[in-house]
Amino acid sequence: MGLAQAWGAVAVGVSSTLVKVEVDVSRGLPSVGIVGLPQASVTEARWRVRSAIENAGLQWPSTRITIGLSPADVPKSGTSLDLPIAAATLRATNQVPAEAPGPCVLIGELGLDGLVKPVRGALAAGIAARQAGIDQVVAPAANAGELAVIPGLRVVVVRDLAQLARVLRGQEQADTPVLHEVAPLSAASSPDFADIRGHAHARFALEVAAAGGHHCAMVGPPGVGKTLLATRLSSVLPDLPDDRALEVTAIHALAGQLPIGHVLLRRPVTVAPHHSSSAVAILGTMRASAAIPGALTLAHGGVLFMDEAPEFCRPALEGLRQPLECGQVSIMRAGQSCVLPAEFQLVLAANPCPCGLFAGRGDQCTCTSMARRRYAERLSGPLLDRIDVRLRITAPATAELAHGQAESSSEVASRVAEARERAASRFSGLGWSLNARIPTQALRRNWAPEADGVELISDAERSGMSLRGADRVLRVAWSIADLAGSDRPRLEHVSAALALRGPAWGGR
Numbered sequence: 346m347g348l349a350q351a352w353g354a355v356a357v358g359v360s361s362t363l364v365k366v367e368v369d370v371s372r373g374l375p376s377v378g379i380v381g382l383p384q385a386s387v388t389e390a391r392w393r394v395r396s397a398i399e400n401a402g403l404q405w406p407s408t409r410i411t412i413g414l415s416p417a418d419v420p421k422s423g424t425s426l427d428l429p430i431a432a433a434t435l436r437a438t439n440q441v442p443a444e445a446p447g448p449c450v451l452i453g454e455l456g457l458d459g460l461v462k463p464v465r466g467a468l469a470a471g472i473a474a475r476q477a478g479i480d481q482v483v484a485p486a487a488n489a490g491e492l493a494v495i496p497g498l499r500v501v502v503v504r505d506l507a508q509l510a511r512v513l514r515g516q517e518q519a520d521t522p523v524l525h526e527v528a529p530l531s532a533a534s535s536p537d538f539a540d541i542r543g544h545a546h547a548r549f550a551l552e553v554a555a556a557g558g559h560h561c562a563m564v565g566p567p568g569v570g571k572t573l574l575a576t577r578l579s580s581v582l583p584d585l586p587d588d589r590a591l592e593v594t595a596i597h598a599l600a601g602q603l604p605i606g607h608v609l610l611r612r613p614v615t616v617a618p619h620h621s622s623s624a625v626a627i628l629g630t631m632r633a634s635a636a637i638p639g640a641l642t643l644a645h646g647g648v649l650f651m652d653e654a655p656e657f658c659r660p661a662l663e664g665l666r667q668p669l670e671c672g673q674v675s676i677m678r679a680g681q682s683c684v685l686p687a688e689f690q691l692v693l694a695a696n697p698c699p700c701g702l703f704a705g706r707g708d709q710c711t712c713t714s715m716a717r718r719r720y721a722e723r724l725s726g727p728l729l730d731r732i733d734v735r736l737r738i739t740a741p742a743t744a745e746l747a748h749g750q751a752e753s754s755s756e757v758a759s760r761v762a763e764a765r766e767r768a769a770s771r772f773s774g775l776g777w778s779l780n781a782r783i784p785t786q787a788l789r790r791n792w793a794p795e796a797d798g799v800e801l802i803s804d805a806e807r808s809g810m811s812l813r814g815a816d817r818v819l820r821v822a823w824s825i826a827d828l829a830g831s832d833r834p835r836l837e838h839v840s841a842a843l844a845l846r847g848p849a850w851g852g853r
Contacts, residue, residue, distance in 0.1 A: 349436030349443055352450045352479065353429035354470035355421045358636035358683050359596045361469035363450065363477055365415040366426060368433040373409030381414030384422035393424075393455050394431045401459035401506040406438050422635065424454035425464040428483065431455060431506055432513070441513040449481035449501065450474040452488065459506040463487035463605045469595035471495045483509070483519075487606045491598070494609045495591065536577050539753040543741025547574050550734050550845050552757055554690065555581045556764035557780035557824030559817075560669060562654075562693040562729065565738030567701040571694040574738070575650045578692060580754035582613045583762050585646055592686070593646040600638050613647035616640050616689075620656035627661040629676050629685055636683045641665075641674050644689035654693040655723035662728060665691065669731045672782075693732065695724065704739060733781065733817045734845045764827035780823040785816055794822055794834035801839050818842045 348369045354361045364381075377391040391412070398405045412430060414421055429451040435441045452470050453461040467488035474482055475498050482492055483501045492500045501519040503509045511517040541548060547563070551574060554561045561578075563571045585593060594610045597603045603610075618627060618640040629639035640649060651657060668674045672688035697703040698717045703710040712720075729735065769778040777783065783792055793799055806815050821842035822834035831838065 347437045349433045351429035351433040353426045356466045361473040366429040367413040368437045369411045370437045375407045377410045379412045381417040382420045396457040397455040397459040427455040428453035448479045451483045461485040466599045537754045543745030555761045559733035560691040561734040562732045563736045566704045569740045575692045579613045579615045579648045581758040584611045615648045616644040617650040620653040624660035628664045631678045641687040642685045645686045649689045650692045652694045654695045767827045780820045797836040798839035
C-alpha cells in the first residue's frame with residue numbers, strides 16, 4: 346500500500362500543460378477511480394493500464410486504487426496520460442523505485458500488450474516540460490524525433506512497459522533516439538517569384554510587405570495574377586527562428602495538421618481557407634472546454650490568404666480586426682474563454698465587382714451600379730483601414746510580358762532578410778523586430794521620418810486620411826527605407842508608402 350506520483354502532460358488549447366498524476370493504493374474492495382475532470386479517453390486509461398501491466402509480466406494490485414490528476418480544475422483528454430498512470434502505479438506498489446533518478450515527464454499511450462504507442466502533441470508537451478524546468482522526457486520512439494529538436498531536453502525512448510520498469514530500476518539503459526534527415530522541398534515544387542510575368546509594382550509591394558510584416562489587399566479582374574502573387578509571398582519570407590518554429594509546429598501538430606513524428610516547420614506556412622468557410626473555421630472556437638484553432642491561428646508565423654475576400658461571411662471578415670491589431674484572437678463562450686496566437690500577414694484578393702470585369706472604363710461589366718456598391722461594401726472601411734498595402738492589379742502590358750526572366754524568390758528573399766536584420770538591429774531590446782509592430786506611441790515620438798516626410802503625412806491627414814492609416818503609412822515608409830539602406834525614411838520613401846496605400850476599392 347502506498348502513494349506515488351509521476352508527471353504527464355495534456356493539450357490545453359494550442360499548447361500543453363503539465364499534469365501531476367498521483368496514484369493511491371489503499372485497503373478496500375478492488376476498484377479503480379480517476380478524479381480531476383477526466384474525459385472519456387482518460388477514464389478508459391484504467392483498463393488499458395491494467396491490461397498493459399499484467400501483459401508486461403508485472404502485478405496489478407487487487408485493492409482500491411485512486412488516481413488523481415492535478416490541476417483538478419483543468420479538463421483532460423487524450424491518451425498521453427497512460428504512461429504516467431502506469432509508472433505511478435508501479436511506484437505505489439513498490440515494483441519500481443518510488444523516486445526516479447531525476448524529474449521527468451512521461452508521454453505515451455499504452456496498448457493492451459504493454460507496447461508504448463505514439464501520441465499527438467508530444468512537441469507541445471516537451472515545450473511545457475522545458476518551461477517548467479524539467480529537462481527529461483520519456484516517450485515512444487515515434488515521438489522522439491520531434492522532441493529532440495527542443496534545446497536542452499533529454500529524450501528517453503522506451504518500447505514497452507516492461508522496458509520502462511527495467512529502466513526505472515536501473516537494470517537497463519534507455520534507447521537513444523534516432524533522428525532521420527528529411528530532404529527539403531525541391532525548388533521545382535516550391536512557388537517562386539520568377540513565375541510572375543510583369544507586375545513590377547505589385548512585386549515591389551509584396552517585397553515591402555515581406556520586409557516589414559505588413560498586410561496587403563489586391564483588387565483586380567479575374568486572371569490578372571492576384572492569386573499567383575499572393576501565393577509567392579511566403580517564398581520570400583525568412584525562415585522562422587527557433588522559438589517561433591517550435592510554437593508553430595506545436596500548433597499544427599495539436600490541430601492534427603501534421604503526422605506523428607513530423608519534422609520542425611522552419612518555413613512560414615500559407616493558409617488559404619475557402620470562401621465558404623464559416624466564422625468559426627476562420628476565427629476558432631471552443632468545444633467542451635477545449636480550444637479549436639481556426640485558420641487565423643494555423644497561419645501564426647506565416648501568411649493568411651483570403652481569396653475572393655468579399656465572398657467570406659461578414660462575421661469572419663469583421664473578426665479579423667482584433668487579430669490584425671494585437672496578433673491574437675480572444676475566444677469567449679458562456680463560462681469559458683481562451684486566447685489563441687494569431688500573428689500572421691494577411692493577404693486579401695478580390696474582384697472589383699460580381700462579374701469581375703469592372704476594370705478601366707468598365708465597358709464589359711454587366712453589373713448594375715448598386716450591385717457593384719453592395720459588393721464593395723462587403724469589405725468594410727474599418728477592415729480596409731487596417732491593411733497597410735492596398736493595390737489595384739491590372740493586366741500587364743505586352744511589353745512587360747515579353748520581358749526576360751524575372752527575379753527569383755531567392756534574390757528577393759536576400760534583400761528582405763537584409764531589411765529585416767536592419768530593423769531588428771534598430772529595435773534591439775524594445776520587444777519587437779518588425780516595422781509593422783512599432784507601437785503607435787513610439788512611432789511618432791522616436792521613429793518619425795525626416796521633416797519633409799512628416800509634412801507630407803500631415804497633408805494626407807488634412808486630406809481625410811485616418812490617424813491609423815497615417816501610422817501605417819509611416820511603418821511602410823520604414824520598410825521601404827530599410828530596403829533602400831537608408832537610416833531614416835526620407836520624402837521619397839514616405840511618398841512611395843502613400844502610393845502603396847492607394848484606394849483599395851472604389852476610391853475608399
